[in-house]
Amino acid sequence: MSKKTSASAVSPSDPGTGQTDYAGAPINASLSADQKIGLFRLMVRIRRFEERSLRAYQAKKIGGFLHLYIGQEAVAVGCCSLMGKNDHVITAYRDHGHAIAVGMELNPLMAELYGKVTGCSKGKGGSMHFFDPSRNYWGGHGIVGGQVPLGAGLAYGLKYQGLKGACMTFMGDGAVNQGSVHEAYNLAALWDLPVVFVIENNGYSMGTSQARSSAGELAKRAEAYGMAWGTCDGHDLYEVRAFMAKYLEAARTKSKPAVVEIRTYRYRGHSVADPDNTYRAKTEIEEYRNTKDPIQVFQNKLLAEKVLDQAVVEKIDGEARAEADVSADFAEASPFPTVEDIQKDVYWESDNPAERKSGGRLFFN
């Protein structure tokens, strides 16, 4: 891997817990056994959903792109598990993990991948465009870095309306070189917006390693904007939670933005269409899988804590596989949108004809 190790990671501006026993951090020590099992289950459900969707893709049930989250589960689950009612999430196109982490059901997610009308976006968004505003989940955005100003805007909206919350604005390591990201950083810092920019650094922007694409340390660019920043490893759920909790709290209570980099890894290609054999060694993937797999790491911790035993692990895994299979069956059995549906959900006004104020034609076929 071209990434730096965590030993060099903690920045001077990182408040730092000084702990390596992240399980003992207050945010984790307060978790009940059931809550810990719940977090473990979420990660397993993401993994099994992604594996099932890959099989569906290979069976040509899914079109377009499929960016899998396998290997990164602790990041979305760790971060989203910290959400209060006024906290919001927006991310890029590798968005399945966050959707499940905020509580979306698997059926509408798989149906969306299948392009079915029962999908979370009625089959109009696809893999890259999952949304659930009822769970404060604002997508699901396809253009690298394009969602980052929107995340600053969600934070602006919270502040404007006097709500104590924060927006976690996720992006990949490839997004940090987009102008929109830096514009959003500047606005967030200038106006003290309650936003935490989360760089999920999986080491590769598509097939280009960090070393080949980005100068300097990614999160450290926050210093230029006078923002707090920090880095942590993303394979230990406890660490992610302990790390993120500080920044989220500063955003919520002091309206202070931050840029954080969470180092993670994806096992699969950039998308399923990526042959993944030109830019990294198989041994690199195997090493991560064998030593840092986020599900295995957390499972081992919970086994050691005697929160889990092997039988429960197997039960959770079996249920997650079954749930993913059920979601595929649901998607398969669901109808596609109709041709008439193509022109719905374009304009609020045409979807609400009784309240339409404008005249004239909105569509031109």
Place this chain on the structure above:
Amino acid sequence: MPVIQYREAIRQALAEELNRDANVVVLGEEVGQFHGAYKVTEGLLEKFGPKRIVDTPISEAGFIGMGIGASMLGVRPVIELMFWSFYSVAFDQILNNAANVRYMSGGQIHCPIVIRGPANGGTNVGATHSHTPENVLANHPGVKVVVPATPYDAKGLLKSAIRDNDPVMFLENTILYGDKGEVPAEDYLIPLGKADVKREGTDLTIVSYGRPVILSLAAAHLLQQEHNISVEVVDLRSIRPLDIDTVLASVRKTHRVLIVEEQKPFCGVGAQLAYMIQSEAFDELDAPIARLCTIDAPSIYSPPVETEQLPNPQRILKAVIEVLD
């Protein structure tokens, strides 16, 4: 009725909507302390304070994207572009995010923003500052596009745009900012998608929008005076939604059409109009539909030549006579 400038009409619309709805916020470069690059927002900061009137850095992708995100939570940002020409640095935010977010979310989200500012040539500022992107914008389902020509229309249309739950692109004109017209002091709305017959006539219909409406009215006056030609001028006011019915009614009356637009011709709004007119009123036409556009090149700087590149009353007059010949 009070007679005020186009810029004052826009300012009145902003002030009335700021008063009416606490979620309305005006954002943009120099809108506050500087009083607006074209003084449209003059006095608003003093009246409404810095929470409602927000000076932004020069960062169009950033603050337009931010406005879109805030609108998803119920804020109603009215965002000023100092020039619409600067939309190109925020293209992804406007035409990927604002235009598509409702669709991609299956209708779960709406995006009630207005982006407003001048979009015109004729001020000798060269190609980078003279874009008229209404055709580009209107090519994206999900956004609405409005181009007011008069102070009265500007106020009524902007108030409707601010209350609209869809993203509205509102294209003004620096040359019109000082134009005066009658504008009611009280609250009134002009619905989007309603064209306005600005002058009645019998021999030919000019379809136009924005400043070329004013130029067309001047040409129509000369044509009546000097050539005894009676021209009807239809002001679209709104490009999307489009009031084609008013256009077609006029075509059925005059049977001849000249489309006048401050657009480059290729894939311009006039191309769509010509298609629709021939498609829906072919038998009504006594002559081919004519178009008068900006001469097809980047906007030239040279002041006297730029006047000739754009539609102007003499070019319009000549084009009308050619149709009638």
